[in-house]
Amino acid sequence: MAEARRSQAGLAAAALAVALAVGLTAALAARTGAVGPFVAIPGAVGTLMLAISLGFGSAVLLPPALVLLLGEYATFLLIEGGDRFAPVVAAAFLLLAELAYWAAEPRGVGGARAVVPRRVLTLLALVAGAAALAAFLLGAGGLVSAGGPAPVVLGVAAAVGALAVLLWLARAESVR
Amino acid sequence: MRRLRVSKLTGYGAVAVLGLLASVALGAPELAAVSAPFALVAALGLVVAREPAVEASLALSADRVVEGEQVDALVTLRSSGSVERLEVVVDLPDGLVVVDGEAVSSLRLRGGETRELRFTLAARRWGGYSLGELFFRAADPLGLTRWETRLDRRTSLRVYPRPEDVRRLLRPFRTQVFAGNQVSRDKGEGIEFADLRPFVAGDRIRRVNWRASARRGELWVNEFHAERNSDVVLFIDTFAEVGESARTTLDHAVRAAAALADGYLREKDRIGVVAFGGRLSWLLPGSGVVQLHRVLDTILDAEVVVSYAWKDVDVVPRRMLPPRALVIALSPLLDERSVAALLDLRARRFAVAVVEISPFAYVDEGSGEADRLAYRLWRLRRDLLRARFEAAGAPVAVWDEERPLALALEEVREWRRHAARRPV
Numbered sequence: 001m002a003e004a005r006r007s008q009a010g011l012a013a014a015a016l017a018v019a020l021a022v023g024l025t026a027a028l029a030a031r032t033g034a035v036g037p038f039v040a041i042p043g044a045v046g047t048l049m050l051a052i053s054l055g056f057g058s059a060v061l062l063p064p065a066l067v068l069l070l071g072e073y074a075t076f077l078l079i080e081g082g083d084r085f086a087p088v089v090a091a092a093f094l095l096l097a098e099l100a101y102w103a104a105e106p107r108g109v110g111g112a113r114a115v116v117p118r119r120v121l122t123l124l125a126l127v128a129g130a131a132a133l134a135a136f137l138l139g140a141g142g143l144v145s146a147g148g149p150a151p152v153v154l155g156v157a158a159a160v161g162a163l164a165v166l167l168w169l170a171r172a173e174s175v176r
Numbered sequence: 177m178r179r180l181r182v183s184k185l186t187g188y189g190a191v192a193v194l195g196l197l198a199s200v201a202l203g204a205p206e207l208a209a210v211s212a213p214f215a216l217v218a219a220l221g222l223v224v225a226r227e228p229a230v231e232a233s234l235a236l237s238a239d240r241v242v243e244g245e246q247v248d249a250l251v252t253l254r255s256s257g258s259v260e261r262l263e264v265v266v267d268l269p270d271g272l273v274v275v276d277g278e279a280v281s282s283l284r285l286r287g288g289e290t291r292e293l294r295f296t297l298a299a300r301r302w303g304g305y306s307l308g309e310l311f312f313r314a315a316d317p318l319g320l321t322r323w324e325t326r327l328d329r330r331t332s333l334r335v336y337p338r339p340e341d342v343r344r345l346l347r348p349f350r351t352q353v354f355a356g357n358q359v360s361r362d363k364g365e366g367i368e369f370a371d372l373r374p375f376v377a378g379d380r381i382r383r384v385n386w387r388a389s390a391r392r393g394e395l396w397v398n399e400f401h402a403e404r405n406s407d408v409v410l411f412i413d414t415f416a417e418v419g420e421s422a423r424t425t426l427d428h429a430v431r432a433a434a435a436l437a438d439g440y441l442r443e444k445d446r447i448g449v450v451a452f453g454g455r456l457s458w459l460l461p462g463s464g465v466v467q468l469h470r471v472l473d474t475i476l477d478a479e480v481v482v483s484y485a486w487k488d489v490d491v492v493p494r495r496m497l498p499p500r501a502l503v504i505a506l507s508p509l510l511d512e513r514s515v516a517a518l519l520d521l522r523a524r525r526f527a528v529a530v531v532e533i534s535p536f537a538y539v540d541e542g543s544g545e546a547d548r549l550a551y552r553l554w555r556l557r558r559d560l561l562r563a564r565f566e567a568a569g570a571p572v573a574v575w576d577e578e579r580p581l582a583l584a585l586e587e588v589r590e591w592r593r594h595a596a597r598r599p600v
Binding site: 059060062063066067070073074077078082083086087089090093094097098101102105106115118119122126129130133134135137138156158159162163165 | 182183184186187188189190191192193194195196197198199200202204205206207208209210211212213214215216217219260261282283284313317318319
């Protein structure tokens with residue numbers, strides 16, 4: 001099927017994604033005070049890559065852009081030591097990523113409006129779920145932050161487990 | 177269905193894994209909270225992704241239409257499993273356009289559900305079309321996996337050319353031996369009075385002309401012209417064409433051929449077709465309704481095929497050109513090979529009439545002095561070519577979009593009337 005121009009919904013998603021990336025970068029930089037410009041560097045580069053990628057209607061640069069934006073948040077956390085708005089950031093970050101990939105999709109054909117409302121609902125549910133999951137994880141992290149090596153081991157196990165599950169699912173999908 | 181890799185999975189996986197590892201390394205649970213949803217979405221997307229099994233069919237309300245008419249199309253879709261986002265594209269050939277509805281659509285298909293897409297097509301150009309190649313693109317609910325496939329549900333649609341208005345047909349000077357609607361020069365059974373002659377044994381009493389007999393004192397009978405059919409060969413020049421889209425010289429030639437074939441077959445004449453060009457095709461002369469469909473099918477297949485090989489009239493089967501046949505050539509007279517073939521036919525004593533499909537409307541005169549000079553020379557050469565035909569006894573009538581075909585035929589008829597002394 002020929003790749004075509006993006007739809008109006010795709011263009012709106014692209015604009016929203018870039019706006020969210022700019023907002024996120026600016027908000028994190030503003031909250032770090034004097035070192036704000038330093039914090040904003042990876043975010044700005046990530047936002048630029050995001051804008052370039054969406055400008056060309058391609059998803060090639062989206063993974064590094066997302067990682068750079070995550071890097072900005074990691075820098076922010078390194079400086080600030082914590083963030084009570086983490087669930088909001090999680091929701092915004094997922095929304096940004098979803099909108100960016102929506103915008104990078106080839107144009108939907110025909111009466112694409114028929115599937116847009118349902119897709120928007122799915123997106124809102126995902127964002128709400130992301131905020132809830134982040135809040136839950138932060139709550140659970142507070143409970144086990146008693147100290148000692150147990151939380152670290154648990155965290156590493158979770159990261160490796162997540163990676164293993166993703167790889168296994170991806171492999172199973174490619175074989176299917 | 178062909179499964180496509182979407183980079184979203186890579187992006188989400190990278191964010192999830194790097195975020196979780198950074199969370200552990202920096203001792204920041206917020207990073208885990210931000211990256212965990214990405215891991216969850218990626219895992220969920222892979223779990224819920226199922227290859228769609230879509231069945232489809234295409235039906236048209238008619239398989240034969242006339243140029244300009246419309247035909248309804250119905251695409252029926254059915255899926256055994258639920259498809260969250262399904263995009264359907266019906267590939268349409270040039271010449272068919274959607275005038276109502278959409279030949280492309282995005283929809284959600286539940287498991288076991290049957291959906292119908294209806295749209296109306298207008299046939300902009302004559303031809304034999306094959307349509308029904310359906311392209312599908314499906315995506316899982318989270319957009320992590322996409323599938324594409326193509327289903328071949330092709331069905332044929334014949335679009336006949338819009339008939340031109342023809343009131344009076346050109347007639348060959350000699351008829352054939354079969355019964356028809358044309359008054360023959362020969363005497364025989366008919367209703368058109370031809371002559372008087374003395375009564376001979378065997379003549380029917382009803383043929384006696386009593387008034388002439390009373391005047392002359394002996395029995396005289398009426399003679400009549402027989403009503404016979406004639407053979408007409410439509411010679412379509414497919415060596416070259418000029419024009420754009422559905423307005424080429426070949427389009428006009430095909431429309432004229434369809435109208436002439438219909439007219440002659442109504443008059444019980446026999447019609448044959450020769451598409452003389454890079455690819456030679458022909459239809460032996462015949463009559464009747466079936467022959468009309470054969471003629472239409474033959475001219476629908478006419479197309480300009482570029483060829484540099486020299487062809488003369490010898491490549492046309494002999495049976496294709498019956499004696500006494502009238503050859504009506506529909507040609508833009510742009511290729512020397514078709515010109516030579518027509519002059520050759522005339523030299524072989526066939527009655528040839530040329531309807532020149534004028535290319536002037538499609539040729540720009542140019543802005544420079546040299547361009548204009550070349551254009552004038554080209555026009556002069558065409559005048560010379562027409563004079564060559566007329567000197568050979570083949571009338572040439574110029575026909576373009578601005579004039580009805582009937583007028584061009586009338587010009588040929590007039591030429592033949594005034595050139596009656598010439599052996600046409």
